[in-house]
Amino acid sequence: MDITNPSPYFLAVLFFIVAFTYSSVGLAGGSSYTALMAIFGFNTLAIPMISLSLNLFVASIGSFNFIRNKHGKIKLIMPFLISSMPMAYLGGALRLPKAIFYWILLISL
Template sequence: MPPLLIAAFLITALLYASVGFGGGSTYNALLVLSGADYRVMPLIALVCNMIVVCGGIWRFARTGDLSARRLLPFLAASVPAAWIGGRTPISETFFVGVLGGALLLSGIRLTFQKRESEPVPRHDSTRRIHPILSTSLGGAIGLLSGLVGIGGGIFLAPVLYFMRWGTPRQIAAASSLFILVNSFSGLAGQLMKLQDMALLSEAAPYWSLPIAVLIGGQAGSWLASYKLKPDLIRRLTALLILYVAARLLWRWTGMI
């Protein structure tokens, strides 16, 4: 395993964990740029995703920002949809294109994300979302996330911001839980797909990457806990994501 790839995973986990996300899309992108087989990338990325995001969920649960009950309508459809997406074979062109677009969206969202120090909105300033709309959105995000092997937080967070679902910290907490649950579901689908295709063993050489993100995720959670210039960390994360997105989309243009 190239030491540079291990270091890149560690740094990515550190940055993502510090802002409450898992980093699945960037792990996939790094694997694409390293020349790995695209069919096993989602499996590796989802495992790393779950390792990193657990720290954020624990942190948000302690601060009281996590509300699983309010998120339930989104999860009701996203969980089975993520499994279906993970189980479905896709082309490399589709995989790289959607992944590049997801990274671009994530980088832009982090660039313009509200500061956590902003005044907390009144309870009546948050909107109640109709369960049918929540379920439909959750299903669509879950399916797309399962197809490319990510947790879906980078799709969910902008939707929740647009709908004024809650405060920035509440949305980050909801996204973290959404990522964890859908990563489990997507991983189950990916395992079944790879087993059917006799490709499961191809992921074995990447065993060191989950260890790297465990270390990086713990470091990122420590940074977040001690509030070491969160805005600077967020900007650095956005720059990393946008750079990787640009490289990935450039590669995608040569594939279409």
């Protein structure tokens, strides 16, 4: 297997492991999806959208279970939901040069 052209099944398994591991502690794993895609040579314009989509999917499942089991109050959660959605969109829409993107990724992880 070439690192720049991984099998879709291999990536699916890696993403599942990340999702399972991070969601078990209440996180969604967005930074790890980003790192994996950067390692495997994904297009830097595609990485934020894929990472945010996976993050949204995993976080939605965790949030649904959290609320369903009555661990949180919707009045407390709503301000975070309302403010985080547009900020996530703005972050995903931000275009950075490839070199700066990799430096920020390196420093943040």
